[in-house]
Amino acid sequence: xxxxxxxxxxxxxxxxxxxxxxxxxxxxxxxxxxxxxxxxxxxxxxxxxxxxxxxxxxxxxxxxxxxxxxxxxxxx
Numbered sequence: 552x553x554x555x556x557x558x559x560x561x562x563x564x565x566x567x568x569x570x571x572x573x574x575x576x577x578x579x580x581x582x583x584x585x586x587x588x589x590x591x592x593x594x595x596x597x598x599x600x601x602x603x604x605x606x607x608x609x610x611x612x613x614x615x616x617x618x619x620x621x622x623x624x625x626x627x
Contacts, residue, residue: 555615558587561606576601 562569569587573580578598585591586598599610606612 553617553619554589555617556586556589556591556613557615558583558602558613561608561612565606567606572602572605575605 562572569583570580573583576583576598578601582591586594599613602608602613603610
């Protein structure tokens with residue numbers, strides 16, 4: 552996947568658990584876990600906004616684009 556989710560890193564930096572974040576933004580732990588592991592195929596802007604508010608961050612702190620071409624180059 553070309554979009555990398557950096558939620559785990561942010562949670563660690565903020566000293567917050569995934570469970571605490573799920574409770575704070577009123578989303579199921581299962582759905583948040585799917586997002587964290589990069590298995591989500593989409594994210595609602597309202598969910599992204601809630602995460603950003605809870606973690607005091609910007610969407611770019613959570614989502615990162617990695618070019619597939621750059622990924623192939625680094626694997627060489």
